[in-house]
Amino acid sequence: MTTTPLVPPVPAQTEAMAALRAAVREFLADELAAGRFTPQVDSWIAGWDPEFTRRLGEHGWLGMTIPSEYGGHDRSHLERYVVTEELLAAGAPVAAHWVADRQVGPSLMRHGTDYQRRRYLPGIARGETYFAIGMSEPESGSDLASVRTRANQVDGGWEITGTKVWTSGAHHAHAFFVLARSEPLDPAHRHDGLSQFIVDLDSPGIEIRPIKLLTGHHHFNEVVLDRVFVPDELVLGAPGDGWEQVTSELSFERSGPERILSTFPLAQAFAESLRGAPTSEVVDADLERLGRIAARAATLRQLSLAVAGALTEGAAVDLPAALVKDLGTQFEREVIDEVMAGSRIEPDPTSTDELARLSAEALMHAPGFTLRGGTTEVLRGVIARGMGLR
Numbered sequence: 235m236t237t238t239p240l241v242p243p244v245p246a247q248t249e250a251m252a253a254l255r256a257a258v259r260e261f262l263a264d265e266l267a268a269g270r271f272t273p274q275v276d277s278w279i280a281g282w283d284p285e286f287t288r289r290l291g292e293h294g295w296l297g298m299t300i301p302s303e304y305g306g307h308d309r310s311h312l313e314r315y316v317v318t319e320e321l322l323a324a325g326a327p328v329a330a331h332w333v334a335d336r337q338v339g340p341s342l343m344r345h346g347t348d349y350q351r352r353r354y355l356p357g358i359a360r361g362e363t364y365f366a367i368g369m370s371e372p373e374s375g376s377d378l379a380s381v382r383t384r385a386n387q388v389d390g391g392w393e394i395t396g397t398k399v400w401t402s403g404a405h406h407a408h409a410f411f412v413l414a415r416s417e418p419l420d421p422a423h424r425h426d427g428l429s430q431f432i433v434d435l436d437s438p439g440i441e442i443r444p445i446k447l448l449t450g451h452h453h454f455n456e457v458v459l460d461r462v463f464v465p466d467e468l469v470l471g472a473p474g475d476g477w478e479q480v481t482s483e484l485s486f487e488r489s490g491p492e493r494i495l496s497t498f499p500l501a502q503a504f505a506e507s508l509r510g511a512p513t514s515e516v517v518d519a520d521l522e523r524l525g526r527i528a529a530r531a532a533t534l535r536q537l538s539l540a541v542a543g544a545l546t547e548g549a550a551v552d553l554p555a556a557l558v559k560d561l562g563t564q565f566e567r568e569v570i571d572e573v574m575a576g577s578r579i580e581p582d583p584t585s586t587d588e589l590a591r592l593s594a595e596a597l598m599h600a601p602g603f604t605l606r607g608g609t610t611e612v613l614r615g616v617i618a619r620g621m622g623l624r
């Protein structure tokens with residue numbers, strides 16, 4: 235693995251990528267015209283739509299980087315980037331496949347066995363197999379090395395006991411990656427002795443308890459594992475290597491366009507509301523706000539694309555990925571602030587006015603932007619250490 239500079243070079247967009255982008259846009263326009271989805275803010279978390287996901291699978295837009303021998307499409311991270319960027323910008327419902335497509339596929343290709351790849355990857359590429367992530371616990375979030383979920387070796391496999399929390403989509407997913415302590419904690423080497431397991435969510439001993447959002451929506455869960463048997467074939471990577479594996483997954487998790495574009499549909503609706511508006515001081519001020527949003531989005535996109543390019547090269551990108559997430563999630567919040575300052579719209583989740591509805595959705599989802607996938611403070615620690623400052 236090669237190391238990268240603070241910001242890797244931005245890769246060139248090829249003609250093939252432009253053609254792919256045009257095809258995705260056409261598909262999205264058709265879907266919208268047919269009323270098959272309504273644009274949403276934070277659609278990679280909130281928009282769970284298995285039918286939409288399957289249609290993406292039929293177009294070959296899931297599992298794009300997975301080799302064809304496992305049902306994928308042999309395409310690059312950059313091509314996948316084009317597809318995900320277009321889907322997110324349109325607010326399309328992509329939550330059902332998000333975790334599976336973004337990080338389970340790459341993780342199985344990096345650490346999984348042939349058996350595991352054959353078992354899960356074709357379903358992921360068809361948009362029929364969904365995954366969740368079981369890292370966080372009630373007493374363990376940023377400091378994941380403190381996880382208390384235990385994996386004890388038994389005949390033919392492992393028995394896992396513990397509680398995971400904030401498990402997005404576990405109530406719909408088929409399986410989840412569980413990080414558990416498989417060897418006793420050695421305080422001098424806290425990151426050792428952790429392992430990752432692929433746990434089917436219909437396994438005996440699993441209880442999925444909903445944690446409702448203030449809005450009443452069911453997105454999160456607490457997942458209790460009580461002596462859940464996981465066969466040896468479903469240990470992900472080598473036992474004891476869990477920490478290294480989880481941190482390599484985080485680069486995929488932190489650097490993508492979803493860390494910039496969660497509120498982009500709101501920016502689009504804001505732009506639409508200004509289209510053709512007669513010139514006035516108020517409209518000019520709104521256009522300035524829109525200009526600031528566009529300038530920030532363009533810069534952050536270059537940074538995120540640069541990381542996608544480096545991932546294609548197999549480079550270590552922990553530091554620039556943390557930069558994307560920190561700056562990108564701040565921007566997602568800034569979009570809301572700019573629109574709220576400008577539009578004089580009363581946020582209302584039930585409104586038929588798109589700007590009112592999307593601004594309400596954005597406000598309700600915003601608190602999570604800088605928490606999920608690593609908090610701002612933790613990311614800044616990663617950045618400072620990566621630059622040799624700590």
Ligand SMILES: Cc1cc2nc3c(=O)[nH]c(=O)nc-3n(C[C@H](O)[C@H](O)[C@H](O)COP(=O)(O)OP(=O)(O)OC[C@H]3O[C@@H](n4cnc5c(N)ncnc54)[C@H](O)[C@@H]3O)c2cc1C
Nearest residue numbers: 367368369370374375376400401402602605606607609611
């Ligand atoms: C929308 C959403 C979806 C999520 N989905 C999932 C999921 O599917 N699976 C999953 O496993 N988890 C999920 N999470 C959980 C998420 O990963 C955790 O919330 C996150 O890692 C922070 O952990 P915590 O909530 O325990 O906060 P804590 O780690 O307790 O942090 C509390 C505060 O202390 C600060 N802090 C902590 N450590 C340090 C430090 N070393 N230096 C400086 N400040 C520090 C933090 O920045 C934060 O402000 C999700 C969270 C959200 C919001």
